Amino acid sequence: DIQMTQSPISLSASVGDRVTITCRASENITNFLNWYQQKSGTTPKLLIYAASILHGGVPSRFSGRGSGRDFSLSISGLRPEDFATYYCQQSHTTVYTFGQGTRLEIK
Amino acid sequence: QVQLQQWGAGLLKPSETLSLTCAVNGGSFSGYYWSWIRQPPGKGLEWIGEINHGGSTNYKSSLEGRVTMSADKSRNRFSLKLTSVTAADTAVYFCVRLGASSGDYFYAFDIWGQGTTVIVSS
Numbered sequence: 001d002i003q004m005t006q007s008p009i010s011l012s013a014s015v016g017d018r019v020t021i022t023c024r025a026s027e028n029i030t031n032f033l034n035w036y037q038q039k040s041g042t043t044p045k046l047l048i049y050a051a052s053i054l055h056g057g058v059p060s061r062f063s064g065r066g067s068g069r070d071f072s073l074s075i076s077g078l079r080p081e082d083f084a085t086y087y088c089q090q091s092h093t094t095v096y097t098f099g100q101g102t103r104l105e106i107k
Numbered sequence: 108q109v110q111l112q113q114w115g116a117g118l119l120k121p122s123e124t125l126s127l128t129c130a131v132n133g134g135s136f137s138g139y140y141w142s143w144i145r146q147p148p149g150k151g152l153e154w155i156g157e158i159n160h161g162g163s164t165n166y167k168s169s170l171e172g173r174v175t176m177s178a179d180k181s182r183n184r185f186s187l188k189l190t191s192v193t194a195a196d197t198a199v200y201f202c203v204r205l206g207a208s209s210g211d212y213f214y215a216f217d218i219w220g221q222g223t224t225v226i227v228s229s
């Protein structure tokens with residue numbers, strides 16, 4: 001199975017900051033990479049698919065980039081509602097795997 | 108707007124069988140793969156397996172032998188059975204749609220059920 005490794009595991013930031021979360025795949029997944037946001041006690045929500053395409057309704061302060069093995073999710077101008085846990089997930093193979101998650105906390 | 112509504116027993120004893128069902132409301136059942144994903148307390152997301160309307164399945168290899176998924180296209184429902192549960196199967200279980208981009212090239216989990224908490228305890 002393809003392993004997905006996120007860093008950092010946790011991150012503290014302030015409202016208005018720009019933050020970047022990285023995700024590395026154990027093998028080349030081209031751009032079959034998705035990002036999800038999960039707020040405490042709620043269902044995960046799809047943010048970005050195909051590494052860089054925003055899902056419908058996702059604010060433009062979210063952006064994704066990368067290809068091959070290395071990917072990143074950036075959030076510019078952090079808003080209070082952005083503090084959550086973020087997961088990457090590969091869909092290159094039909095044994096779908098997730099990163100371990102990055103918890104974004106308010107500083 | 109497509110919504111997933113899931114239900115099933117929330118408290119099991121070790122060695123029992125977990126059984127969950129998910130109804131697809133307000134949208135097409137055919138043409139998609141439908142997955143189950145679980146999340147142990149305080150941990151990350153684990154994909155369990157998927158099924159399409161025709162009953163074609165794909166399971167995580169480490170759960171193969173214990174997991175069975177079925178689909179009832181006449182009722183727009185799909186189900187998960189996981190046998191011989193242990194405490195390690197304690198988790199929130201989500202039913203999820205695998206959506207596709209135009210051209211069916213990129214796939215992502217775009218619609219999620221509300222989650223069902225399953226606790227395995229003697």
